[in-house]
Amino acid sequence: MLLSDNLNILKTYLHSKNWISENEEVIKAEKPGNGNMNFTLRVYISTGKTFIIKQSRDYVEKYPSIAAPVERAITEGKFYEFTQTNKKLHSFMPDIFGIDEVNNIIVTQDLGLANDFTNLYKSKQQISTDEITSIIEYLSELHRSFRSETPNPIFANRAMRALNHEHIFIYPLMEENGFDLDNILKGLQKVAMEYKTDRDFKNIVKNLGEVYLSDGNYLLHGDYYLGSFLRSNRGVKIIDPEFCFYGYAEFDLGVLIAHLKMSEQSQKTIELAITNYKKSDDFNEILLNQFIGVEIMRRIIGIAQLPLTLSLEKRVDLLKEAKSLITNA
Known part of the structure; x- marks a missing residue:
């Protein structure tokens, strides 16, 4: 049906x-x-x-x-x-x-006539302290409360992970993928080729993709970005966990931080998010930075585009930052 x-x-x-x-x-x-x-x-x-x-x-x-x-x-x-x-x-x-x-x-x-946070990509508005605190509170609680050495097989979600893996780690760096980035913003295709033709960079991203596909001990939301948060009359609500899986906590937090950067949130807000997240003893800061970088990279030169109003110069700067985070340069 x-x-x-x-x-x-x-x-x-x-x-x-x-x-x-x-x-x-x-x-x-x-x-x-x-x-x-x-x-x-x-x-x-x-x-x-x-x-x-x-x-x-x-x-x-x-x-x-x-x-x-x-x-x-x-x-x-x-x-x-x-x-x-x-x-x-x-x-x-x-x-x-x-x-x-x-x-x-x-x-x-039905959570009512609530709006998601995607308007932040083009409105230049800032997330409030209460909102980012709630968003981080949820993520910390999810990761801490459902940590498991023997993850629930219901949430292996391998087919969805394979789909996401393709669009995060593979497709954006294909030299010929049929997607002309100049249709998004003139000059972006040439910028993207610098990354698509960098073999060392592509190998690091490929290895990160293998980490993403491997099983971890933390239940993740799996798509923790501005479109998964709602502003309702009862505060922030979290929706759309269809990409959920047991993996590495750094992925969820990394995706969130990447979108705070792409929506031009203040450094104070970004620092508040990172500081308020309750890290476990095995939390890996390098892996966090790499996932931040990959999410920025794939959103700027991949098919999963955002309603960004950023100039080409700003996107170039973000891509440079992303590469630095990924390669730990």
């Missing part, structure tokens, strides 16, 4: 799963935001309640030509179930109401 915004189809399906009662009607369905990966609807019920229903398909919703693991919504639903035994983490995430493993559909709490 493929979800549809057809109200009759929705009503029949929701009744069949007992997610709404027989006397409840679906009166409206709309897209809740500009998600990339999945088909998602906000559903309005005649009794006044609303919820979010999400289906993952065997392709990326925004880019149907890109294949993606079809079960990713189920992984997300199980992440919510697994982590919400922790009250602090539960307070940051939507409730999970239902999981349909046959059709790769989940139903979650």
Whole structure:
């Protein structure tokens, strides 16, 4: 079954799963935001309640030509179930109401007309101290509370990791990948070739990719960037953990710091994030810096572009910083 915004189809399906009662009607369905990966609807019920229903398909919703693991919504639903035994983490995430493993559909709490943080890439606005504190509090709690020497196999998530690995560590540095960066910003393709043709640099990135693919002891959100945070009337909320897996804690924090840099957050905010994160004894600062650098690199010269308004000169500076972080130069 493929979800549809057809109200009759929705009503029949929701009744069949007992997610709404027989006397409840679906009166409206709309897209809740500009998600990339999945088909998602906000559903309005005649009794006044609303919820979010999400289906993952065997392709990326925004880019149907890109294949993606079809079960990713189920992984997300199980992440919510697994982590919400922790009250602090539960307070940051939507409730999970239902999981349909046959059709790769989940139903979650509607967090209201909340906005994500992606406007920061182009607005020059700053994240507040309370917001960055909450974002780091969640990450510290997730990594500390679900650390395990024998990771739960439910969250191996190897197919999604393979997809992410391709777009983070491989695709951006392919000399011929069919993606002309001059269509993003004139002159960017020439800049990118400096990195695409640097064999030593590419080998370091390749080795980092192997670290990413290897199993670690920390449950990660897996996509901890500004699009996964919501500003709601109940504070910061964390969503979209479909890339979750057991890996290295440095990856989640590294991705976050990279996006703080690309959205031109203040050095004070970046330092606050790094200082407030509760590091374990085995935390590796060099690996953190390398993951920061890789995320910057792939977002500037890879296909997963952000709504950046940065000049070519600023992107060049960020790429130089990224290379330095990756090579520890």
